Each structure stands twice: as structure tokens, then as C-alpha cells.
Amino acid sequence: MSIVNLTMTENRTVPVVFEENVAVKMRSQAVSLFYDKVEALKEVTLPILANRITAIIGPSGCGKSSYLRLFNRMNDLIWNAKVKGQVYLDEEALYDPKIDVVELRKRVGMVFQKPNPFPMSVFDNVAYGPRLHGAKEMGGLSEIVERCLRQAALWEEVKDKLKGSAFALSGGQQQRLCIARVLAVGPEVILLDEPCSALDPASTMRIEDLMQELKVNYTLAIVTHNMQQAGRASDYTAYLLMGELIEFGPTKSLFTYPRDKRTEDYLTGRWG
Amino acid sequence: MSPTAGKLEGRHFRSRNATQTAAFIFLGACVLLILVPVIYIIVYTIVNGAGAISWDFLTQLPKQRGLQGGIFSAIVGSFYLMVGVVVFALPVGIMAAIYLHEYARQGPLVRLINLSIVNLAGVPSIVYGLFGLSFFVLMLKMGSSLLAASLTLSCMALPVVVTASREALATVPNSYREGSLALGASRWQTIVRVVLPQAWPGILTGLVLAVSRAAGETAPILITGTAFTAILPTSLFDQFNALPYHLYVVATQIPNMPKSTQWGITLVLLVMVLLFNLTAIILRIRLRAQRKKWGL
Numbered sequence: 001m002s003i004v005n006l007t008m009t010e011n012r013t014v015p016v017v018f019e020e021n022v023a024v025k026m027r028s029q030a031v032s033l034f035y036d037k038v039e040a041l042k043e044v045t046l047p048i049l050a051n052r053i054t055a056i057i058g059p060s061g062c063g064k065s066s067y068l069r070l071f072n073r074m075n076d077l078i079w080n081a082k083v084k085g086q087v088y089l090d091e092e093a094l095y096d097p098k099i100d101v102v103e104l105r106k107r108v109g110m111v112f113q114k115p116n117p118f119p120m121s122v123f124d125n126v127a128y129g130p131r132l133h134g135a136k137e138m139g140g141l142s143e144i145v146e147r148c149l150r151q152a153a154l155w156e157e158v159k160d161k162l163k164g165s166a167f168a169l170s171g172g173q174q175q176r177l178c179i180a181r182v183l184a185v186g187p188e189v190i191l192l193d194e195p196c197s198a199l200d201p202a203s204t205m206r207i208e209d210l211m212q213e214l215k216v217n218y219t220l221a222i223v224t225h226n227m228q229q230a231g232r233a234s235d236y237t238a239y240l241l242m243g244e245l246i247e248f249g250p251t252k253s254l255f256t257y258p259r260d261k262r263t264e265d266y267l268t269g270r271w272g
Numbered sequence: 273m274s275p276t277a278g279k280l281e282g283r284h285f286r287s288r289n290a291t292q293t294a295a296f297i298f299l300g301a302c303v304l305l306i307l308v309p310v311i312y313i314i315v316y317t318i319v320n321g322a323g324a325i326s327w328d329f330l331t332q333l334p335k336q337r338g339l340q341g342g343i344f345s346a347i348v349g350s351f352y353l354m355v356g357v358v359v360f361a362l363p364v365g366i367m368a369a370i371y372l373h374e375y376a377r378q379g380p381l382v383r384l385i386n387l388s389i390v391n392l393a394g395v396p397s398i399v400y401g402l403f404g405l406s407f408f409v410l411m412l413k414m415g416s417s418l419l420a421a422s423l424t425l426s427c428m429a430l431p432v433v434v435t436a437s438r439e440a441l442a443t444v445p446n447s448y449r450e451g452s453l454a455l456g457a458s459r460w461q462t463i464v465r466v467v468l469p470q471a472w473p474g475i476l477t478g479l480v481l482a483v484s485r486a487a488g489e490t491a492p493i494l495i496t497g498t499a500f501t502a503i504l505p506t507s508l509f510d511q512f513n514a515l516p517y518h519l520y521v522v523a524t525q526i527p528n529m530p531k532s533t534q535w536g537i538t539l540v541l542l543v544m545v546l547l548f549n550l551t552a553i554i555l556r557i558r559l560r561a562q563r564k565k566w567g568l
Contacts, residue, residue, distance in 0.1 A: 129456065
């Protein structure tokens with residue numbers, strides 16, 4: 001274990017306990033996000049550690065989804081969004097004009113709040129990414145699809161209906177299909193934006209188990225408004241409040257000994 | 273009778289009931305009012321025109337200023353016009369709609385452009401005709417030709433095609449676009465692979481409406497390319513005959529023209545537009561069936 005001093009807003013410096021020998025896969029450096037004049041994020045500095053699950057929690061409207069979308073530049077789609085500060089992937093600055101957003105999104109995949117499979121067959125959904133990036137039908141496309149569906153723990157349930165509509169699957173299956181679809185592109189980081197909020201508890205458990213399997217090979221960041229989920233499924237947790245990073249640390253210590261009064265209030269259900 | 277009986281009998285029940293009945297009758301009458309002229313036109317056309325229809329009428333070129341022979345040159349001309357409108361207006365209309373809805377930064381300027389396009393759909397057809405005459409025929413030196421007339425009608429059809437396409441694109445959920453972009457697809461790949469397949473039925477509907485209207489127009493083609501001729505056009509720069517124009521000349525310029533011939537031409541025009549509609553409707557049903565298969 002090593003202790004690193006992390007500078008927060010208001011020039012507070014907060015000591016954070018990290019495991020040693022764990023690489024920082026992505027990080028944001030004093031990043032602020034504006035919608036027109038409204039400041040949705042205030043100089044958030046945060047590391048996302050490689051092969052760990054980082055949970056971002058906070059009340060609705062605290063900017064946690066906006067924050068997650070900085071890591072694959074999905075905020076680019078919003079006309080009036082403006083970013084200050086910098087985000088890094090393997091120490092490469094993402095908000096540099098030279099960055100190819102398409103290349104970035106191949107390396108940093110995203111799973112959305114509501115399962116959003118395309119109106120295509122199960123197979124075509126998973127094959128969508130590889131086909132975009134030049135995989136040929138003959139060149140092992142079906143192997144890629146099978147491998148990704150297996151990785152997403154969905155293969156056994158859909159192997160007989162690959163040609164059937166993705167919409168015929170249940171919500172939980174659809175969300176795992178979306179995860180398989182992301183895996184097929186071969187990402188290094190997977191961002192999950194409240195992936196379980198539209199799912200029943202059983203499907204939620206399956207996704208959480210899946211996340212534990214995936215972190216062996218991938219780096220994961222999950223936004224959730226469900227504190228129990230963050231407590232169960234993540235290694236590190238960041239607490240955002242009104243666009244401000246309040247606290248960050250290993251999930252266990254943050255949940256057991258929150259250092260900030262505001263974190264404690266939120267965790268015990270007394271915030272606001 | 274129990275003491276609570278009668279509580280549900282409102283005091284205004286009777287008058288409310290009467291108002292309701294009156295409204296139903298009135299609304300029903302409005303529907304009838306719309307249907308009567310349409311049915312009358314169709315029935316009248318069939319009754320008066322059916323007698324003129326024969327194999328020769330459809331396949332022979334007109335002789336003696338239309339008094340003898342058939343209307344083949346007019347049918348061919350109208351067919352070419354409809355093809356021309358589809359060929360010119362569909363791609364340009366879809367591309368413009370894609371730019372306006374998918375690429376352009378949504379703001380006052382785009383709103384103004386959209387509004388102008390909607391308003392363009394209401395411009396009288398003769399205005400398009402005059403524009404075609406001065407721009408295509410004279411300025412671009414196309415002369416009075418099939419090309420100039422097709423382009424003029426395409427300009428007239430464009431606002432409807434663009435507006436319908438834009439609305440069709442707007443019905444495609446944003447989550448599809450986000451999902452595709454997040455997988456590293458470019459905007460264009462996203463549009464071609466995910467958005468357009470969903471928007472086709474709506475785009476087709478707009479196209480059918482626009483082409484049907486264009487097929488029946490006389491004024492714009494009158495001054496940009498038609499001639500009362502029995503010669504089939506052999507190139508895009510030839511003059512041509514078309515059903516509405518042929519009908520106009522036959523009905524106003526040729527004395528002793530049998531009424532049945534005039535109604536026969538009308539019937540053929542109606543059937544042609546109907547056939548085109550039918551093709552598009554079948555295409556749409558097939559697209560819908562495909563979407564149903566995906567559970568949409």
C-alpha cells in the first residue's frame with residue numbers, strides 16, 4: 001500500500017491509499033465541464049486504476065454520468081458542452097486536437113443505462129463493431145461473436161437464436177448483449193453508465209458477477225446511484241456531489257470510514 | 273328502491289347526452305363531406321372514361337390531334353417524369369435531410385432553414401414553372417426538354433421529400449446513435465448502418481406524396497418541356513407529351529373531342545398515380561414487416 005496526496009477542489013489535499021504496482025489506466029486532471037455557462041463538473045481529478053473496478057456514486061444530477069462520458073468523449077455530441085482540463089488514457093491527452101475520437105472509442109467502450117441493442121439479430125449486434133473496423137465474414141467473425149458472447153456470459157442462452165431479433169431477449173440479456181458488443185471491438189477500458197438501473201435484482205447480480213470476471217482483462221468504471229452496488233462490486237469508489245469530487249478511495253475504507261462529513265451523510269442516507 | 277338510487281343520475285345528463293349526439297352527427301357529416309367529392313370524382317371518371325379504355329388507346333400514338341389513335345406518348349412522358357422526380361429529388365432530398373438533422377448544429381439558422389423548406393412546399397406550382405423556365409430552360413440552356421421539366425418538378429417535390437425525411441430521421445431513437453458511436457463508428461457509418469434503415473418507411477411515404485402530386489401537375493411542365501406531340505422522346509433534351517398536358521390540350525384546344533376520350537385520359541392518369549402509390553405501399557409494408565420481425 002502506498003499513500004498519494006490527491007489535490008481536490010478548494011485546494012484541499014486528500015491522502016488516498018493505493019495498492020502498489022497498479023498502473024493508472026486513465027485519469028482526469030482538474031477537469032471542468034460546462035453546459036453553456038452552467039458548471040456541471042468542477043475541476044475533478046481522479047485516477048482509474050488498471051484492472052480494477054472504479055465506482056462513481058452520487059445523488060441524481062451530481063454530474064456522474066457527464067463525468068463518465070468524458071472518458072470516451074461522448075460529451076462531444078452535446079453542442080453546448082465545453083471541457084476544461086485534461087483526461088488521459090495511458091498518459092495520452094484525450095482532449096488534444098490530434099486525437100482520433102473513433103480510435104479512442106475503440107479502446108474505451110461504453111455500456112448505457114438503458115440496454116440499447118440495435119434493431120438487428122443477436123449475431124449482427126455483436127458483429128457490428130468488428131464489421132465496422134474491417135472484419136470479414138470469412139475471417140473468423142463467428143469465432144469473435146462466440147468468444148464475446150461467452151465472455152459476457154450470454155452464449156449458452158442465445159446460441160440457438162443468434163439469427164433472431166435482439167429485442168426478443170430479456171432486459172438483462174440485452175444488457176449483456178450490449179457488453180458483448182463492446183467486447184467485440186477489443187477495448188481496454190469499459191465504461192458502464194448505470195448499467196443495472198433498468199434491470200431486476202437477478203439480472204443485476206449476473207452483471208455484477210460478470211464485471212468481476214471482466215476486470216481480469218479490462219479496466220472498468222461504473223456509474224451507479226445504487227450504493228449497495230458500489231459497495232459490493234467495486235474496488236475503488238469516488239463520491240461526487242454537485243459536480244465536485246468529495247472523496248475517493250478504496251471502496252472498503254470509504255464505506256467503513258468516510259473521511260468527509262458529506263460522504264458519511266450520503267452513505268447513511270442523510271444527505272441534503 | 274334503495275335510498276341511494278338516483279344519485280348517479282346527473283341533473284345535466286339529458287342535455288349533455290344531446291350535445292354528445294349532436295357532436296357525433298356533426299363530425300360524421302364532416303367526414304362525409306370529405307368523402308363525397310373524392311368518391312364522386314372516382315366514380316364519375318370510371319363511368320365516363322372506362323368506355324374509352326382499350327388496348328389500342330393505351331398503346332397507340334395519338335393521330336389527328338388526338339381525335340384518333342391512343343395516348344401512348346403521353347403515358348410514356350408521364351412515366352419518364354415520375355422516374356425523373358424519383359431520380360433527382362430522392363437522393364438530394366435525403367442528403368439534405370441528413371445534413372439538417374444529423375450534422376448541422378441545431379440552432380436558429382437550422383430552424384429558419386427548416387421553416388423555409390416547409391413553406392416552400394406551399395408555393396404555387398406555376399411559380400416553380402417560371403423558375404424552371406428561367407433557370408433550367410434559359411439560363412442553363414437545356415431548352416424546352418424532358419430534363420428541364422423533370423428538374424422543375426423535382427424542385428417542387430424536394431420540400432416534401434426533405435420534410436418527410438427529416439421527420440423520419442427524428443423518430444429514430446438517439447440511443448441507437450449513441451450505441452453505434454460509442455463502438456467507434458463514424459457519424460456516416462452510424463447513419464448508413466443504423467439510422468437510415470429505421471427511417472426508410474417515413475422517407476418513402478414522403479416520396480410517394482411528392483411524386484403523386486408532381487405527376488398530376490400541368491403548369492410547371494407546360495412551360496418547361498411539353499409539346500402536344502405523338503413523337504416519343506429519345507433523349508433527355510427532347511420535348512415530350514404528358515398525361516395532364518395532353519388532357520389539358522384535348523379538353524380546351526381540340527373541337528369535337530369526344531367526352532369519353534377526355535375522361536379516359538383522366539382515368540389513366542389516376543390509375544398510374546395509384547399504381548405508383550401501390551408499389552410504395554407494398555414496399556413500406558415489407559419494410560414494416562421486417563421491423564416487426566425485430567420486435568419494433
